[in-house]
Amino acid sequence: MTAWRALFKKEIRLGSLGFFVFLGFELVLMAFGVWLYFRALQDGGVGYRSVMFIIGVVLMTLHFFYLFGYLIVNAIQERKTFHLWLNNPLPAWSMLGAKMVVGLIYMTLSFLVASIYTWIGSLLIPYVSLPAGVHVYRTATVLIAYLYWVALYIGIVFMFLWTIERIIRSRIGRLVWIILPVGVILMILLLVKLSQWGILAFFYNWGELPSSVANFLLPYSFFHGHIYIGNFVMDLLVMALLFAGSSWLMDHKLEVS
Known part of the structure; x- marks a missing residue:
């Protein structure tokens, strides 16, 4: 368990770069959506008032491929140190499992940010008509x-x-x-x-x-x-x-x- 915990911490450090890069991408798009929203308020129109919600939905949808992208970046990062990872005494299922667990943790954190933004954007839409039921x-x-x-x-x-x-x-x-x-x-x-x-x-x-x-x-x-x-x-x-x-x-x- 101690060895797996050490591997888990190492995966967290390794995956942090990709997480913060994508988080930065999210924040840039979110800021753009906020700017468009306030611009719509100043102009007195409603054309851009749903833009925050739309951007949020797009960001949430991108998370279908978050784990895929995370594993690609992870594989590229470990390309030069693959021999060290392969010689780890832990069984392969535990090493692969550590990658998946850390990937899901980072995915959840990123998805939570996008979800909160989407929820706020939905509250700012003036008129919402949902299908029955x-x-x-x-x-x-x-x-x-x-x-x-x-x-x-x-x-x-x-x-x-x-x-x-x-x-x-x-x-x-x-x-x-x-x-x-x-x-x-x-x-x-x-x-x-x-x-x-x-x-x-x-x-x-x-x-x-x-x-x-x-x-x-x-x-x-x-x-x-x-x-x-x-x-x-x-x-x-x-x-x-x-x-x-x-x-x-x-x-x-x-x-x-």
């Missing part, structure tokens, strides 16, 4: 949970691809940039075919939530689709397999290139 905070909670789910999924997929890239690079060098993209394209084409054949629907589209439950979470006036338990179960299974695969490959196949 929409409960703002309930809907926001569901959407935020979905954002974290997608961000985590994207982050784990990147982590798996990064592990594969390191393994291939250690064996064939720069040719990895030919083989890996081709492999990703072939995998995407395979998934498209499986979708066309109905195989993905068979595994994913089961356990549809009753309309009463679905409408409670996301009102029909806001969301017209179906919510399947199978989607979440299969996504969770895929994430678990990719994370376990990344950990096993790092422990048994990955070498310093």
Whole structure:
């Protein structure tokens, strides 16, 4: 536990640069939104009064890819010291887990700033007309949970691809940039075919939530689709397999290139 705590603190220090860079980007856009809002007040118009809310929503949406970007920056930063990280006595799952936990912490802090800004922006809009049956905070909670789910999924997929890239690079060098993209394209084409054949629907589209439950979470006036338990179960299974695969490959196949 002491070794993992030390690794955790090291990940916090390493990830702080990317966090503050993105936070600075957020603050610049937020300041621009505030300036536009007060300019609209001075001009007596309403054209820019929703700009703070719009900028806030855009910043919140960018957090779908926050963990992905965090891991990319993290991998670049550790490129020259990768051999030290690889020789860490801790198992790979704990090292990868530390990266994910720290990434989620920084994501939460950044998202909290964007959320507060968006909330303030929503209060400054003169006239707001919501669709019938929409409960703002309930809907926001569901959407935020979905954002974290997608961000985590994207982050784990990147982590798996990064592990594969390191393994291939250690064996064939720069040719990895030919083989890996081709492999990703072939995998995407395979998934498209499986979708066309109905195989993905068979595994994913089961356990549809009753309309009463679905409408409670996301009102029909806001969301017209179906919510399947199978989607979440299969996504969770895929994430678990990719994370376990990344950990096993790092422990048994990955070498310093």
